[in-house]
Amino acid sequence: MSPSLFSRFFAVAAVGLALGLGAGAAAAQTALKFNLGWRVEASGAGFLLAQQKGYYKAEGLDVTIDTGNGSAGAIAAVAGGAYDAASADIATLVEFNAANPDRRLTATMIQYDANPNSIIVRKNSGIARPADLAGKKIVAQPFNASRKLFPIFAAATKTDPKGIQWQSMDPAVGDHAFIKGDADGVAFFFFTGLINLEGKGVNPNDLTVMKFSDFGVQTYGNAIVFNPRVIRDNPNAVRGFVRATVRGWLDSIHNPVEGARAIKVREPLADEALELKRLRMITEGSMITPATLRDGYGGATEERIRATIAEVSAALDIKVPLTVADVWNGSFLPPRGERTIKRP
Numbered sequence: 001m002s003p004s005l006f007s008r009f010f011a012v013a014a015v016g017l018a019l020g021l022g023a024g025a026a027a028a029q030t031a032l033k034f035n036l037g038w039r040v041e042a043s044g045a046g047f048l049l050a051q052q053k054g055y056y057k058a059e060g061l062d063v064t065i066d067t068g069n070g071s072a073g074a075i076a077a078v079a080g081g082a083y084d085a086a087s088a089d090i091a092t093l094v095e096f097n098a099a100n101p102d103r104r105l106t107a108t109m110i111q112y113d114a115n116p117n118s119i120i121v122r123k124n125s126g127i128a129r130p131a132d133l134a135g136k137k138i139v140a141q142p143f144n145a146s147r148k149l150f151p152i153f154a155a156a157t158k159t160d161p162k163g164i165q166w167q168s169m170d171p172a173v174g175d176h177a178f179i180k181g182d183a184d185g186v187a188f189f190f191f192t193g194l195i196n197l198e199g200k201g202v203n204p205n206d207l208t209v210m211k212f213s214d215f216g217v218q219t220y221g222n223a224i225v226f227n228p229r230v231i232r233d234n235p236n237a238v239r240g241f242v243r244a245t246v247r248g249w250l251d252s253i254h255n256p257v258e259g260a261r262a263i264k265v266r267e268p269l270a271d272e273a274l275e276l277k278r279l280r281m282i283t284e285g286s287m288i289t290p291a292t293l294r295d296g297y298g299g300a301t302e303e304r305i306r307a308t309i310a311e312v313s314a315a316l317d318i319k320v321p322l323t324v325a326d327v328w329n330g331s332f333l334p335p336r337g338e339r340t341i342k343r344p
Contacts, residue, residue: 011280029062030237032230035086037074039067042191042279045259046111047087048266050248056288059240072096072143075225079103080310084230085241087111090144090223091152094312094327098320105225108332109298111249112221112286116214117146117153118190120197121208125184130154130210134163134246137175140187148186149212149219151315156216175200187288189221191281195274211285218307220300221286223328229251235332243334246298253297254342288341296339300328 036044041188042261044134047065050056066083068074071083074086075096086329091109097104119138121127127136147166154161167174167183175196177183186193190211194204224245231238252259260276287297295301305324333339 028060029057030060030265031062031064031242032056032085032236032237033064035068035074035077035083035084035242037068037071037087037089038269040263041191042260042263042282043222044087044266045252045262045275045279045282046247048248049251049259049262052262052265053251055244055247056241059237060239061237061244063241070141070143071145071222075105078105078225078227079257081227081229083227085224085226085238087222088225090220090308090327091145091149091315092310093223093225094309094322095316095318097326098318098322102319104326105198105244106231106329107223107225107300107327108231108238108329109224110220110300111223111247111298112282113289113292113297114286115217115219115221116189116191116211116213116272116282116286117187117217117218118148118193118209118211119146119150119153119176119185119187120193121185121189121210123206123208127184127208128277129197130159130215132158134160134185135165137165137167137182138185138187139167139169139177139183141171141174142168143188146189147213149217149312150187151311152217152219153210153212153215155311155314156212170248171196188215190285191278194281195278198277199271199274213286218304219311220292220304220308223300227284239332241256242298242332243338246334246339249287250297250339250341252279253287256280256283278336288343292341296336297341298333298339299330299336302328323343 071089071092074088077083078086151161178186189207198204256279259279260272263270263275264272302324305328309322
């Protein structure tokens with residue numbers, strides 16, 4: 001073979017080999033379906049940023065991220081196999097696992113160290129403390145986490161939960177009822193309620209936010225929950241997803257502008273300025289805490305998991321005893337040094 005023919009043969013072979021390796025690398029990507037548990041807003045920034053920056057791909061994962069309609073729906077979707085994992089309120093996870101011992105899901109990472117559930121009222125309403133909520137009208141959907149977990153807040157603040165007049169409304173309708181004065185308060189994750197109301201013209205300075213975690217509630221907020229099938233059959237995918245997600249959220253904590261931009265990239269109609277404000281509320285109010293600054297982002301202690309189980313069981317009258325292992329598995333988290341929060 002002449003040198004020129006040899007060169008052409010070698011070049012063609014090299015290209016073929018490269019294409020083959022590329023196809024093999026693509027085929028090696030593990031598909032994983034993730035449910036945000038809510039619509040595209042700042043609460044999903046860390047996941048979307050991890051996807052857009054290639055963190056999941058670097059872990060060998062082909063991750064699809066879809067929106068949801070609340071924790072109950074997200075957990076049902078994961079339990080049913082429609083999704084491999086989701087962001088969901090850990091209290092809802094406790095409730096589900098107690099009722100479904102043969103289908104229990106596992107929390108592998110804590111998204112919100114400080115519980116973001118809250119009751120929001122107007123400052124001129126005469127409601128200055130939790131006890132003043134007695135006899136008041138509060139808007140919330142029946143499955144709303146802040147409504148379902150109100151008994152925890154009530155117990156912590158010695159407020160009579162039976163004195164609340166709950167009004168079941170879609171969030172958009174409920175917001176308008178509150179703005180018009182037809183309701184005394186709204187039950188929301190604090191960052192969802194504040195930003196939604198501000199977007200409708202309400203001045204946040206005119207509102208009082210009673211965040212559950214500010215009144216002694218120990219229950220964690222959202223966690224990343226996995227279907228046990230995935231944990232059993234592909235633990236490396238779980239480990240990779242958690243590691244990439246931690247990276248995405250740390251990036252969002254350290255650079256909220258970048259996190260808000262990830263929301264805009266995914267949802268072009270999003271108000272980037274409002275989502276940036278919401279993201280800062282989320283990170284500063286639920287993620288950057290004394291515990292996460294000390295122990296790193298994403299982890300949980302057995303003491304607080306037990307407290308979470310106890311509070312939720314008492315609030316929802318759950319009689320089935322659950323252990324820490326029935327709810328939480330922190331073995332998929334990256335080392336503490338890879339979860340360090342540096343204040344923005």
